[in-house]
Amino acid sequence: GAVVSQHPSRVICKSGTSVKIECRSLDFQATTMFWYRQFPKQSLMLMATSNEGSKATYEQGVEKDKFLINHASLTLSTLTVTSAHPEDSSFYICSARGGGGEFLNEQYFGPGTRLTVT
Amino acid sequence: RKEVEQDPGPFNVPEGATVAFNCTYSNSASQSFFWYRQDCRKEPKLLMSVYSSGNEDGRFTAQLNRASQYISLLIRDSKLSDSATYLCVVGGGQNFVFGPGTRLSVLP
Numbered sequence: 001g002a003v004v005s006q007h008p009s010r011v012i013c014k015s016g017t018s019v020k021i022e023c024r025s026l027d028f029q030a031t032t033m034f035w036y037r038q039f040p041k042q043s044l045m046l047m048a049t050s051n052e053g054s055k056a057t058y059e060q061g062v063e064k065d066k067f068l069i070n071h072a073s074l075t076l077s078t079l080t081v082t083s084a085h086p087e088d089s090s091f092y093i094c095s096a097r098g099g100g101g102e103f104l105n106e107q108y109f110g111p112g113t114r115l116t117v118t
Numbered sequence: 119r120k121e122v123e124q125d126p127g128p129f130n131v132p133e134g135a136t137v138a139f140n141c142t143y144s145n146s147a148s149q150s151f152f153w154y155r156q157d158c159r160k161e162p163k164l165l166m167s168v169y170s171s172g173n174e175d176g177r178f179t180a181q182l183n184r185a186s187q188y189i190s191l192l193i194r195d196s197k198l199s200d201s202a203t204y205l206c207v208v209g210g211g212q213n214f215v216f217g218p219g220t221r222l223s224v225l226p
Contacts, residue, residue, distance in 0.1 A: 034214070043218040044162065044205070093161050106152065107207075107214055109161040 003027050004096050006110035013117055018082045021113045023094030029074035030096035034107065035067075038091045050077055084117040091115075121145060121215045122208050128221040135196050139220050141189045141206030150209035151182055153191045155202040156219065162205055165191075196224045 003026040013019050023033060032051050036044040048064075050056035050071035058064045068080040077096075081088055091114050095107040124141045131137050143151075151168035166173060168180040168189050179192040189206055201224045206217035 036216075044216045046214070046216075049213070091159070106164055106167065109163070112161045114159075 004030075004094065004108045004110040006094055006113050008113060009111060010114045011116070013084055013115070015085055015117055016083055018080055019084055019115060020078055020080045021092055021094070021115075023077045023079070023096065023110050025075045025096040025098075025108070028096075028098045030077075030098055031074065032097045033071055033077040034095045034097075035069060035077075035079050036093045036095065038093060038112075044093065047079075081115065084115070086117045089115055089117045120218075122206055122217040124204075124206050124217040125220045127219075128223060130223045130225060131196055132225050133196060133198060135224075136192065136194045137196055137222060138193075139191045139204055139206075139222075141191075141208075141217050143187050143189070143206075143208040143215075145208065145210055145215075146184075146187060148187075148208045148210045150207075150214070151180075151189050152207040152209070153178075153180055153189075154205040154207055154216075156205055157202050162216075165204070193222075196222075198224050198226060200224050 005024045007022045035047045038044050046059050047062045048056040048058045048069050050069050052071050052074050056069035071077040091112050093112040095109045097107050122143050153165040154162040155165045156162040166175050166180050168182045172181040177194045181190045203219040203221045205219045208215050
């Protein structure tokens with residue numbers, strides 16, 4: 001299967017600071033990347049969908065000015081949590097879907113980033 | 119009604135048992151169906167895609183009923199290592215919607 005990496009795997013930051021999370025598809029070109037958030041014992045919630053070279057589409061209730069998404073290349077998308085607050089503490093997971101072939105329909109997930117805001 | 123709903127669980131079964139999970143979806147235009155498993159504090163991993171004709175992979179069998187808009191996953195001869203949360207995922211176009219998951223605990 002395809003490999004998607006995320007960095008960092010774990011981050012602790014102070015309230016008010018910004019945190020950037022990187023998501024990379026290592027062995028395929030990801031035309032679409034998805035960002036999810038998962039609170040403890042809850043389901044994955046889609047935050048936004050990004051297509052390479054265009055603006056991300058945010059789900060209802062997700063603040064686009066707080067969660068900045070950049071999908072600058074076919075292998076990299078970044079999520080920046082700006083002015084983080086303790087309620088932003090969560091498990092953030094990206095996934096990638098390729099443009100064709102075996103990678104077209106399935107999503108491949110990164111290992112996730114655990115963000116703790118103190 | 120939620121877009122994707124699953125058996126609430128948790129399912130606690132003994133080793134060797136057969137267990138079945140159901141998932142229903144509301145969008146009749148959905149085209150892609152998957153089962154993922156997620157271990158505690160880890161990312162979801164694709165277990166299997168679900169095709170119209172149904173598909174089987176070892177101890178795992180997935181079926182799709184488009185008319186009734188549900189998907190099922192059957193696990194036979196369950197192992198301790200099958201303990202996880204099983205997520206039903208339904209996709210159409212660019213959007214993939216995850217179900218809330220059903221937790222399975224296989225007990226020795």
